[in-house]
Amino acid sequence: MTDSSTPRVLVLSGEPPPGLESLEGQAELRLVGEDRLAAELPAADALLVWDFATDALPEAWPRAGGPRWVHTASAGVDRLMFPALVESDTVLTNARGVFEQPIAEYVAGWVIALAKDFAGTYARQRDRVWQHRVTERVGGTRAVVVGGGPIGRACARTLAALGLRVSLVGRTARADDPEVGRVHAFDELDALLPEADWVVCAAPLTERTRDMFDARAFALMKRGARFLNVGRGPLVVEDDLLAALRSGRLGGAALDVFREEPLPADSPLWDAPGLLVSPHMSADTTTWLDDLAAVFVDNFGRWRAGRPLRNVVDKKLGYVPYATPADGGHR
Incomplete structure (x- = not known):
């Protein structure tokens, strides 16, 4: 000193x-x-x-x-x-x-907003259109949360409180975790993706996790599933996500982090179908x-x-x- x-x-x-x-x-x-x-x-x-x-x-x-x-x-x-x-x-x-609980609350808000089509409701209100619609139930759907640290665990607990069936994926498997029961290893992710209605990425950025959500991963997901990222931008190959949204393979997505921040005004992600864009603010509270x-x-x-x-x-x-x-x- x-x-x-x-x-x-x-x-x-x-x-x-x-x-x-x-x-x-x-x-x-x-x-x-x-x-x-x-x-x-x-x-x-x-x-x-x-x-x-x-x-x-x-x-x-x-x-x-x-x-x-x-x-x-x-x-x-x-x-x-x-x-x-x-x-x-x-x-x-x-x-x-x-950051854990604020991010978990943000993720829960996204899930509800996508399932209940709040964006469609806001758009119809703006246009003064009265159009009755049906929306989806959240309870009983299946979520896979990728990231076994405190942020992923907070997301898993909060989504479970909403009635979702949640599988947590971490670096190593654990059969008797005192908080979440079972933790799946990254090697098990491929088997979990086809059953997921929601995939939440809350993993740290390491050499192992970089680009982990690419065309291959999105192809494994069930048609119409939603993808949410509150981890790091480079965890996702954005061109592959864009293609999955445009093809209808994904039913929607929400991103709070991006490979380039601020997101350039000419990025095609701004206009991607079914994508919610937020400016790296999921953890930031008053x-x-x-x-x-x-x-x-x-x-x-x-x-x-x-x-x-x-x-x-x-x-x-x-x-x-x-x-x-x-x-x-x-x-």
Whole structure:
């Protein structure tokens, strides 16, 4: 540390984040932008990546020195999985615990909106058309949630509460999971897709999961099934999804994440039949910034006291391994 009592903490952000006032006097907080990051990193003890959409860190990472702890105000850490950080002794943590339930609620809203054709209702209201229609039941339909971490589990629990029959797919199989009963392995996904009415992607982005939803995966789904992605954009081959929607293989879809963000105005996804587009906002609620700051402040206290940190990323896996309460873990 630069000083035993006041560690130097860089905050990568364009403006001061809310909720860090309690750290005054406990740390030397230095707000930096991308232009100053390379110059400031070598002398930093810790780094808060508040601007979690940045791509500046790999080039700015120092060859010597640098933070012993990096915390990102996001659930996904794929932007931080560059070799110099992965191979270093730097501890990486994320904001797990903030986003799970809001994303699960967003997914549930999508399922209901698609099943009940809210878009069609809004369109007819706009055009002052009174047209009685029938819609689909949600209860009793089958959902496959891909991603066995806390976001996927929250989605599975929330959808089950709506009466859906839910299968959860994770990295490894588990026959007696205390939260969801059975967890299927990724290798079982092909057998589950043909029976699913809803496929929810909440997986982390790793080399194994990149492009996992492609033409082959969509061809396995039953005709008319719906696909929802709240994971990462590169999990989906967007041209293949577009073709599946246009052909009628998929009955609808909803995307909150994209390979390129913001989604370009000329992207054909804007006009894809049956597709709901939202601008990477499924986790963002009225209190999310304060909630993100609270996770960092709590971890800062642990770090200063030499206690185990929350949400430590396994840099070989590319995410925080999930431990159920029965395993002695936390959500």
